[in-house]
Amino acid sequence: MRFTAFFHRTTTTLPPPSHRQHLRTLFDGNFTLVRDRGLDHAVEREKNLKPLLNLRNLIKQEPSKSLPVSIIKESIQLPFRPMDFIRKYPSVFEEFYSNGKFDAHVRLTPEAVELDEDEGFMFKSELFKKQVADRLLKLLMISKIHKIPLRVLEGLRWDLGLPMDYVKTIIPEFPDYFRVIGMGDNAVLELVCWCKEQAVSVLEKKLGDKGKELAFPLQFSTGFEMDNKYEKWLKDWNKLPYVSPYENAGHLNASSDESDRWVVGVLHEIMNLLVSKKTEKDNVLMLGEWLGLASRFKRAILQHPGIFYLSSKNRTYTVVLREGYKRGFLIEDNPAMEFRRKYIHLMNTVKEDNKTDQDKVVKDKTSTKESKVKADEGKVGEGEREENHGEEKEEGEETELSDAEDEDASETIVDDDNEESARDTRRTSSNRRRRNFAEMKLNTEKPSRNFRRERSAEKLPRKTWEKNPSQVSNSKNIQMRGEHNDVKSSPQGSRSSKNRERLFTTKNTVV
Known part of the structure; x- marks a missing residue:
């Protein structure tokens, strides 16, 4: 005799870890993006400045401090033809011909040379070098492995305000901060010592020690509209505990609001390290790929228009930190931006x-x-x-x-x-x-008033001209009315009748 026993299947559920309890999920809000004219103007203000300085650096590298125009197109990329670009800014570049009128060369004007010399003194100052070293140190401490390739830094060199020879002039002077490892394309800037004083975010410095309740400043363009649901979500999101970008947030769920808030803090700190508080979107994604946050950076830019502004001017997308500008002008000044304004x-x-x-x-x-x-x-x-x-x-x-x-x-x-x-x-x-x-x-x-009448009278035939004006007018009226008088009454009719009588008499005489 067989017995079949049925056992009740129980499933045991383990409690979630403490760091994953009460986590909010991301919310895709409904809002309409609006252009900000002031920030767009701040982006357009530096149009053609970067290629202009690249051409200046190319001319400086030549021993003769001049360059043939035919080589420019092969060396650097300009927004349009090199000759047109040079002639557009004659206060910066001078055009001359070395061999007759066939070989065109370009050199810097005395005003541009003087401004370049002043900028060189600024690069050599101790204050500027210390500011550049602090920015690089903070960027290395944000990275998880505390290393950044030089090729990634080269893409951010303009936005970080680094000179062209920063590897030879600035990095060796701060051996306690960082060092370069490797050669060529494999060269990497590595952190040497963690600095606790520098591991403080800009938001913590501005708002002071308020525990973990630090809110991001929100600024929206005029005309920005959002629904009540997104507004409520944004207020609750800004009240969440603040996690410093220099802390490790590996314990946070990637699909939670807490993790999104930490990613926004990381991008907010990186944007504050830039001298112009703006950079191209490709540079943000390139740095995000090295940090492992590229897709999350992109989501943060699109989901938080009150913190970051995305401009489409100058034929590219530029990410702008709203907090760094007021009415289209940069709030925090620095030596690098001062010389850019002069250019x-x-x-x-x-x-x-x-x-x-x-x-x-x-x-x-x-x-x-x-x-x-x-x-x-x-x-x-x-x-x-x-x-x-x-x-x-x-x-x-x-x-x-x-x-x-x-x-x-x-x-x-x-x-x-x-x-x-x-x-x-x-x-x-x-x-x-x-x-x-x-x-x-x-x-x-002046012609007489009766000139037209005299001309028309000359055109009339002689017979009508010999007649009296009363006869001419009467004949015209008769033709207009369609009336016909007897043949005998008219002079022509009388003549024809007399001719007939003569013929009749001649015929009778012959008979």
């Missing part, structure tokens, strides 16, 4: 000069046109002036004769008042004669 000012002075030159050209054109018109008017009026001048001479002779006769008759001296009155009478008489002459001239030139 931008030097570039913009060329545009102002071009505007003034264009205005001068327009004024010259208008003046030449006016002079031509005046010359034509003068030519037209020369004939009239000569004729009037001849008449004035005749008038002057007549008046002189009359004055002489008066003097001989009266033999008195004319006072000044009498002379003035005589001059006035001469002027009025000459003006009257001029007017009469002009009227006569105009009358000769």
